[in-house]
Amino acid sequence: MLxxxxxxxxxxxxxxxxxxxxxxxxxxxxxxxxxxxLKADQQRILAELAEIKALxxxxxxxxxxxxxxxxxxxxxxxxxxxxxxxxxxxxVAILEYSDFDCSFCARYATQIYPKLDADYVxxxxxxxxxxxxxLPVHPDAPFKARIARCAAEQGKFWEVHDRLxxxxxxxxxxxxxxxxxxxxxxAGALQACVASGRYADGIRLSARSAERLGxxxxxxxxxxxxxxxxxxxxxxxxxxxxxxYEGFRELLDGLLGASPAQAKAMPAKAGSGxxxx
Numbered sequence: 001m002l003x004x005x006x007x008x009x010x011x012x013x014x015x016x017x018x019x020x021x022x023x024x025x026x027x028x029x030x031x032x033x034x035x036x037x038l039k040a041d042q043q044r045i046l047a048e049l050a051e052i053k054a055l056x057x058x059x060x061x062x063x064x065x066x067x068x069x070x071x072x073x074x075x076x077x078x079x080x081x082x083x084x085x086x087x088x089x090x091x092v093a094i095l096e097y098s099d100f101d102c103s104f105c106a107r108y109a110t111q112i113y114p115k116l117d118a119d120y121v122x123x124x125x126x127x128x129x130x131x132x133x134x135l136p137v138h139p140d141a142p143f144k145a146r147i148a149r150c151a152a153e154q155g156k157f158w159e160v161h162d163r164l165x166x167x168x169x170x171x172x173x174x175x176x177x178x179x180x181x182x183x184x185x186x187a188g189a190l191q192a193c194v195a196s197g198r199y200a201d202g203i204r205l206s207a208r209s210a211e212r213l214g215x216x217x218x219x220x221x222x223x224x225x226x227x228x229x230x231x232x233x234x235x236x237x238x239x240x241x242x243x244x245y246e247g248f249r250e251l252l253d254g255l256l257g258a259s260p261a262q263a264k265a266m267p268a269k270a271g272s273g274x275x276x277x
Contacts, residue, residue, distance in 0.1 A: 075213055075238070077222060079129055080231040083157055085117070087124035092255045093233050095129040095222040097210045100145060100164045101138035102276035105219045108242040109165035115245050120252055127226065129233075130161065131206040133218050135276055140170055143194070145203045147171065150193035151185060159183050215240055218276050223251055 077095065084093075094116075098105045120126035132149075134141030144164050151160040160183060171179065176194075180187035193199075210220065213235075219242050224235040236255060243251075 075222070075235045077209070077233045077235065078231060079226075079233050082129050082131075083152055084127050084129050085158060086121040086127040088127070088230065090124060090127040091225055092125065092252060093127040093129060093224065093226050094252075095131060095233055097131050097133040097206075097215055097218055097220040097222075099133055099135050099138055099141045099218040099276060100148070101141040101168055102135065102218045103168070104242065104276050106165045106168055108219050109162070112242055112245050112248070116248055116252075119249075125256060126252060127230070131209065132203045133207050133210045133215065133220070134203065135218060137276070142200070142203055144171065146194050146197070146199050147176070147179075147190070149199040149202070150190050151183070153193060154185055154189065156183055156185055160185075213238055217241070223248075223255070225255060 079093070079095065098109070116126070117128070121128050132142075132145040134145055148157055148160045148164060151157055160179070163179060163183065169175070176191060177187055179185070180190055210216075213220075213222065215238070217240055221239040221242070222233065222235045223237050223239065224233050226233055237251060
């Protein structure tokens with residue numbers, strides 16, 4: 001017995017059957033496009049891999065890079081206009097690179113530097129310069145460096161320098177206010193200066209000058225003699241890591257007793273003290 005479908009149903013089934021091939025034809029270009037896209041992506045990935053392999057082969061075949069400047073290298077450094085402690089006419093100088101959050105720098109600043117200051121700086125024998133080298137491991141160090149430089153506008157750089165090394169805790173708004181009160185600073189002017197960021201570039205330049213000397217840790221010291229006009233420091237030694245007071249004394253006494261030619265001829269050796277890096 002044959003089942004008869006109503007005429008409307010038969011027409012619907014026939015219409016679907018006839019439309020199916022048309023839909024399949026419409027789907028084929030989309031599928032073809034996807035395959036072509038996958039092929040293009042594959043070719044791109046293979047090309048990138050080939051480029052990476054070529055770069056790796058070039059790097060493996062290239063000679064090792066030339067050694068960069070070492071702390072022992074003799075250097076001439078322009079110190080014109082930089083703040084200093086000591087007599088303007090002193091012929092021997094120390095240029096310190098330091099980080100206000102480095103514990104070894106604080107130990108030097110509180111235990112060794114006061115003796116150097118009393119015996120060599122205050123007596124007019126040695127001129128003492130300070131440069132910033134805030135290390136990446138101490139994110140608050142650039143902020144403290146800006147505070148010290150802004151305090152210099154009020155004639156209080158060294159007072160803030162001594163305070164920041166004596167107490168290395170972080171400085172919030174209350175700490176800034178206390179610092180200003182204790183050191184008789186204009187708090188509003190200090191805060192405005194720090195917020196302006198106007199010394200940020202100078203601090204970065206200071207750090208880059210250390211890199212050119214091969215100095216990567218703090219504290220570090222360039223010890224040498226100054227030109228007759230006091231504007232150029234010629235390094236006799238670059239010390240990375242603070243030596244003992246006795247080590248400084250031996251070096252400074254040698255420079256103070258040497259002629260300019262002898263001072264320039266002194267062998268430049270890097271120190272081996274502990275550093276933050």
